[in-house]
Amino acid sequence: MAVNSTLLNTMRVAKETVVAIEYTLKDDQGNIIDASGERGPMEYLHGAQNIIPGLEQGVEGLVAGDTKNVLVPPQLGYGEYSEKLLQLVPLTAFGANTPQVGMRFHAETNLGMRVLTIKKIDGEEVTLDGNHELAGKTLHFDIKVVSVRAAEPTELAHGHPHQSGGCCGGGGCGSGESSEGGCCSTEEGSEGGCCSTEEPAAQKQGGCGSGGCGCS
Ligand SMILES: [Zn+2]
Numbered sequence: 001m002a003v004n005s006t007l008l009n010t011m012r013v014a015k016e017t018v019v020a021i022e023y024t025l026k027d028d029q030g031n032i033i034d035a036s037g038e039r040g041p042m043e044y045l046h047g048a049q050n051i052i053p054g055l056e057q058g059v060e061g062l063v064a065g066d067t068k069n070v071l072v073p074p075q076l077g078y079g080e081y082s083e084k085l086l087q088l089v090p091l092t093a094f095g096a097n098t099p100q101v102g103m104r105f106h107a108e109t110n111l112g113m114r115v116l117t118i119k120k121i122d123g124e125e126v127t128l129d130g131n132h133e134l135a136g137k138t139l140h141f142d143i144k145v146v147s148v149r150a151a152e153p154t155e156l157a158h159g160h161p162h163q164s165g166g167c168c169g170g171g172g173c174g175s176g177e178s179s180e181g182g183c184c185s186t187e188e189g190s191e192g193g194c195c196s197t198e199e200p201a202a203q204k205q206g207g208c209g210s211g212g213c214g215c216s
Contacts, residue, residue, distance in 0.1 A: 010063055011063065011064075011148045011149065011150070012061050012062065012063055012148065013046055013059050013060055013061060013062045013063070013145065013148050014046065014047070014060065014061070015046060015047035016045075016046070016047060016150065016151050016156060017045075017046045017047075017148050017149060017150060017151060018043060018044070018045055018046070018148075018149050018150075018151045018155060018161040019043070019044060019045075019046050019059060019145065019147070019148050020041040020042065020043045020145070020146040020147045020148075021036070021041055021042055021044075021059065021143050021144060021145055021146060022036045022041050022042075022143065022144045022146055023035065023036050023042065023141050023142065023143045023144070024036075024037075024141070024142045025139055025140070025141050026139075026140040026141075026142075027137055027138075027139070027140070028137070028138055028140070030140075033134070033139075041146040041147075043161045043163070044160070044161060045151055045155055045156070045159060045160050045161050046059070046060075048156075048159045048160065050159075050160055050161075052072060052076065052077050052078065052139075053076045053077075054070065054071075054072030054073065054076030054077050054139070055070055055072055055077075055139075055141055055143075057076070058070030058072070058141065058143070059143065059145065062145045062148075063145065063148060064145050064146060064147050064148050065144075065145065066144070066145045067142070067143065067144045067145075068142075068143050069140065069141070069142055069143075070140075070141040070143060071138065071139070071140060071141075072138065072139040072140075072141065073138055074135065074136050074137060074138060077134060077137065077138075077139045078132040078133075078134040078135045078136075078137070079131075079132065079135050079136075080135065080136055081131050081135045081136030082131060082135070085111075085114075085129060085130035085131045086119065086127055086128070086129055086130070087109075087127070087128050087130070088125050088126070088127055088128075089125075089126050089128060090124055090125065090126070091121070091123075091124045091125065091126055092124070093126070094126070099118050099121060099126055100118065100121075101118050101119065101120065101121060102117065102118060103117070103118045104116065104117045104118075107128075109130060111130065114130045115130075115132070116128045116129065116130050117129045117131075117133065
C-alpha cells in the first residue's frame with residue numbers, strides 16, 4: 001500500500017488523468033474574478049477540453065502539492081472580444097419579461113447555443129452581446145494542484161470526471177447560476193440519463209462552467 005500511495009502522490013498531470021486544483025482567477029488589475037474558495041477544488045479530466053486551453057497547458061506535468069501562476073492570453077482563454085457578436089433585437093422580443101442591462105440568458109443563435117448578455121437598452125432596441133464575459137481578457141490564475149489520479153474508463157468515455165456516487169455527484173458544480181435544477185439535479189442518472197444536456201458555450205469555465213455543470 002505504501003508503494004501505491006507513493007505512486008499516486010507523484011503522478012503527473014497528463015492526458016487521461018483526473019486533476020483537482022484550487023485556483024484564484026484575477027484580471028490585469030489584480031481584481032479577483034473567480035476562486036475555487038469555499039466551493040472546494042475544481043476537478044476536471046485533463047486533455048478533454050473541460051477547461052480553457054491556456055489553463056490546461058499550465059497544469060500539464062505538475063504533481064499534487066505544486067503551485068503555479070498561469071498567465072492565459074485571450075486566445076487561449078475565452079477568445080478575443082468580437083463586435084460581430086453584438087446584435088440588436090426589438091424590446092418586444094422579450095414578451096412579458098422586462099430586460100435589464102447585465103441580464104444573461106441562453107439563446108439559440110447562428111453560432112449555436114450561446115450565453116447572451118444584455119449590453120444596452122435604447123428605447124425599443126436591445127443590444128445583445130454574445131461574447132463571453134471574459135472575452136478579450138488576460139487571465140491570471142494562481143493554482144494549487146490538490147490531487148492527480150488516473151481516470152476511470154467511464155470518465156474517459158464521458159469526457160469528464162465522476163465523483164463518489166457516480167456521474168456528477170455533489171460538490172462539482174461550481175459557479176453556475178443555473179446549477180440548481182439544471183444539469184445533473186436528478187438522483188438516478190449515473191449512466192445514460194445523467195449529463196445528457198449539452199452546454200457547449202458554458203463548458204469551459206472552471207470545468208463546470210457558467211451555467212453548466214461540466215457534464216455535456
Ligand atoms: Zn458522466
